[in-house]
Amino acid sequence: MFSFIRSALALCILAAALPAHAALKVLATTSDWGALANEIGGDQVNVYTATSALQDVHRVDAKPSLVARARTADLVVATGAELEIGWLPVLIQESGNSRIQPGSPGYFEAASVLSLVEKPERFDRSLGDIHPQGNPHVQLDPRNIALVAKALSERLSQLDGAHAQYFQQRAKDFDTRWQAAIKRWESEAAPLRGKPVVVMHRDQTYLCQWLGLQQVAAIEPKPGMPPTAGYLGQLVTKLTASPPRVIMLNAYNDPKAANWLSDRVHAPTVVLPFSVGGTPEAKDLFGLFDDTLNRLLAVLK
Amino acid sequence: MMSCKALAALLALAGMTVPVLGHAADDVASLRSELQALKDEYKTRVDALEQRITQLESAPVGALAEAPPAPQPTPAMGSSGGTGTAFNPAVSLILSGNYSHIDQDPETWRIGGFLPSDGEVGPGERSFNLGESELTLSSNVDPYFSAQMTAALSAENEVEVEEAFFRTLALPDGFTAKGGRFFSGFGYLNEVHSHAWDFADQPLVYQAFFGGQFKQDGLQVKWLAPTDLFIELGAETGNGSGFPATRRNRNGFNGATLFAHVGGDYGDATSWRAGAAYLDQRAEDRSFETVDEFDLPLTDAFTGKSRTWVVDGVLKWTPIGDPNRRQLKLQGEYMQRRETGLLAFDTAGSNLTDDYRTTQSGWYLQGVYQFLPRWRAGLRYDSLDSGTPHIGLVESGELPLSAFPLLLPADPDRISIMLDWNPSEFSRLRAQFDWDDARGADDRDRALRLQYIYGIGAHGAHKF
Numbered sequence: 001m002f003s004f005i006r007s008a009l010a011l012c013i014l015a016a017a018l019p020a021h022a023a024l025k026v027l028a029t030t031s032d033w034g035a036l037a038n039e040i041g042g043d044q045v046n047v048y049t050a051t052s053a054l055q056d057v058h059r060v061d062a063k064p065s066l067v068a069r070a071r072t073a074d075l076v077v078a079t080g081a082e083l084e085i086g087w088l089p090v091l092i093q094e095s096g097n098s099r100i101q102p103g104s105p106g107y108f109e110a111a112s113v114l115s116l117v118e119k120p121e122r123f124d125r126s127l128g129d130i131h132p133q134g135n136p137h138v139q140l141d142p143r144n145i146a147l148v149a150k151a152l153s154e155r156l157s158q159l160d161g162a163h164a165q166y167f168q169q170r171a172k173d174f175d176t177r178w179q180a181a182i183k184r185w186e187s188e189a190a191p192l193r194g195k196p197v198v199v200m201h202r203d204q205t206y207l208c209q210w211l212g213l214q215q216v217a218a219i220e221p222k223p224g225m226p227p228t229a230g231y232l233g234q235l236v237t238k239l240t241a242s243p244p245r246v247i248m249l250n251a252y253n254d255p256k257a258a259n260w261l262s263d264r265v266h267a268p269t270v271v272l273p274f275s276v277g278g279t280p281e282a283k284d285l286f287g288l289f290d291d292t293l294n295r296l297l298a299v300l301k
Numbered sequence: 302m303m304s305c306k307a308l309a310a311l312l313a314l315a316g317m318t319v320p321v322l323g324h325a326a327d328d329v330a331s332l333r334s335e336l337q338a339l340k341d342e343y344k345t346r347v348d349a350l351e352q353r354i355t356q357l358e359s360a361p362v363g364a365l366a367e368a369p370p371a372p373q374p375t376p377a378m379g380s381s382g383g384t385g386t387a388f389n390p391a392v393s394l395i396l397s398g399n400y401s402h403i404d405q406d407p408e409t410w411r412i413g414g415f416l417p418s419d420g421e422v423g424p425g426e427r428s429f430n431l432g433e434s435e436l437t438l439s440s441n442v443d444p445y446f447s448a449q450m451t452a453a454l455s456a457e458n459e460v461e462v463e464e465a466f467f468r469t470l471a472l473p474d475g476f477t478a479k480g481g482r483f484f485s486g487f488g489y490l491n492e493v494h495s496h497a498w499d500f501a502d503q504p505l506v507y508q509a510f511f512g513g514q515f516k517q518d519g520l521q522v523k524w525l526a527p528t529d530l531f532i533e534l535g536a537e538t539g540n541g542s543g544f545p546a547t548r549r550n551r552n553g554f555n556g557a558t559l560f561a562h563v564g565g566d567y568g569d570a571t572s573w574r575a576g577a578a579y580l581d582q583r584a585e586d587r588s589f590e591t592v593d594e595f596d597l598p599l600t601d602a603f604t605g606k607s608r609t610w611v612v613d614g615v616l617k618w619t620p621i622g623d624p625n626r627r628q629l630k631l632q633g634e635y636m637q638r639r640e641t642g643l644l645a646f647d648t649a650g651s652n653l654t655d656d657y658r659t660t661q662s663g664w665y666l667q668g669v670y671q672f673l674p675r676w677r678a679g680l681r682y683d684s685l686d687s688g689t690p691h692i693g694l695v696e697s698g699e700l701p702l703s704a705f706p707l708l709l710p711a712d713p714d715r716i717s718i719m720l721d722w723n724p725s726e727f728s729r730l731r732a733q734f735d736w737d738d739a740r741g742a743d744d745r746d747r748a749l750r751l752q753y754i755y756g757i758g759a760h761g762a763h764k765f
Contacts, residue, residue, distance in 0.1 A: 052569070054622040059726075061617060061624055062765050063572040064531035064564025071475055071525045082760065086726070089762045093447075093468070096475040096525045103444070125727060125757075224725065226674055254626055254674070 053278035080109030129224025137203035251278030397432035413711030414687020420512020487578035506663035605642010655693025
């Protein structure tokens, strides 16, 4: 018993004596925040992304590998608004890392600098998987990314004061390129305005609002609830009367229900990357929006 | 816009009528000029409004989004969100219950060759049963500690403090300490609350070795290595109030538990965790009810050392990344226990005592496959080996072996299959069927259980 404690202590001392890495260790919950941390942090951050674009970020296992990353992280970049509530609290609790506890500078939530839409009027789980603070799928409006980028650069500067200038400069540079890209995307996307679309889950709401797409129906009857045969039948009746132009899917969605509906209402489906890495073209944040628009324009023009 | 014009017209009308009632022509003139001024002012306002509307209508995509993001960032609070933000603890309540069809009389259920572990063991009762209702409150206390309590309300209208502990938030270098009453951190299933089990009950080895789950009032220290490979070391001690230990009315620690877990990913789809643990415990007058060779009821007791090894492993394979669409979870645990000390026969009567030694082992292996969203199927195999105990009273010829019917060697086993349907993250309906040879290989019991589990309140977060 005592020899165990001795060797454990020896290990700790060894670990503490290891040279500290210059780069901040960032644990990002999604590939989008991972990509943004890299844009702002450059070579002064070492980013680990907890999930891929092929995962539903609401339902992720608190894997041992993620607990290990949380242990050494200097900064957790999360979406917030309860998107990661099923697993991130476990990682933080099990990490034994006081730097990333909520409320510490090492814990950053994108939602804290955004105003969310679709705040439920009633908190009742009979309404499905609702989020009291609003719709947390914020990354598909590029104007949100710009706001988060600014806040994130401030947070990085706070954590690593020696490189504050570096982070601010990179954030400024990113913002210039990003604002130019937003202008370009908005003019490219002009033909999409007002087009009726069907979405899978309410996680494309921000994209639809930004582009002026008209969300006429969702394949999920309630957030997080898979469609039943009866509900799909009603959808067919409703959509046959006023057909949508396209059925929008995310890379992580099971396409079965959407394909079934597509055959019946004679509207094509389009698979969108949803997050960085969701399609081969969506290599970074710019690629995410380039590819999303290209795929939409290909079917909606 | 229209209402502005209407208002202007109304005002104008009022302006026309009021002066008629007046008598002085001067008044009329001054009122007319005031009216003109009002008219002009409203015209400018209406024009401005119309202009703004035209501008907005011809604006580029995006400027008219239904709900543009707020341009003024609010200060980052780093809030954990939702629950707990108003100083209220997160509250969650788990309700469960079942309908059981059990072939043999559940009163006669026992694990052959093993001393009773007086916990929540066995197949339960027949027909409809309310399960335990678990009420959990949790919150951060301050920047340094968090606290959590789970009260279990039993179907027999008893309240048990299942867990009540504090945990540190701010220890340096990967250390966490926990104190109070809590499920021990060894193995895989020991720490898992019953509502999160993949089967309706614990594996036989947990029932035989720990009466279901091991907990005591005590202290735990854990350390997580600062490596990309998950390495966790833990040590616990306490008052020994859980089987196989007993409280001993002495100061100081009663027993020690050491455990280690290692885990990581193998490729994109596979995650694993493996562990080993050692429990060094003491029992004093750990009594159990039994019968003698003439079938007369009496009480025996064990006093001595109990040492247990536990090896555990779990592997999750998630081929398309989303555990809700398809996932295979394999887990297994092996335990071995050596008990050495004294066995007292008929403590209330003849009270004969002599030495006692036993080595017992057991394991289970189970697989649960999520084959469709919401649907999971599982298979579990349990196996126990009671070994052949050394009983001093029998070897000295003082008593026949039949005076200890519970200690007759046996190798119980059981096969369980289950199917569950999970309409949402908060509800689960399950069917489980057991071929249960716990009593012994020639004494099979069959049990069907239909179970419900509902969770209300705060959204739970589960460990791997």
